[in-house]
Amino acid sequence: MLSEKIGRRKFMKNMSLAFGGAVASQFLGGLPPTHAEKKPTLEYRTLGKTGLKVTVVSMGVMNCSNPAVLHRAFESF
Numbered sequence: 433m434l435s436e437k438i439g440r441r442k443f444m445k446n447m448s449l450a451f452g453g454a455v456a457s458q459f460l461g462g463l464p465p466t467h468a469e470k471k472p473t474l475e476y477r478t479l480g481k482t483g484l485k486v487t488v489v490s491m492g493v494m495n496c497s498n499p500a501v502l503h504r505a506f507e508s509f
Contacts (some may be wrong), residue, residue, distance in 0.1 A: 474487045474488075475487065475488045476488070489505055489506075489508070
């Protein structure tokens with residue numbers, strides 16, 4: 433909870449500033465992103481002599497009974 437109460441005057445001032453900023457951002461084309469989101473890239477390797485490209489980490493462990501195998505796979509990626 434808040435340690436201090438917000439009075440009506442302070443509430444109205446904060447809300448008008450927030451509303452004004454939202455309206456202004458629509459007219460100005462929005463704010464530029466502060467950082468570009470990095471999309472994770474998958475690492476591929478060639479599968480033997482087949483020429484098929486497969487990802488380094490695969491979750492094909494449907495019958496795996498040891499959870500340590502999964503943890504190790506995630507750590508190595």
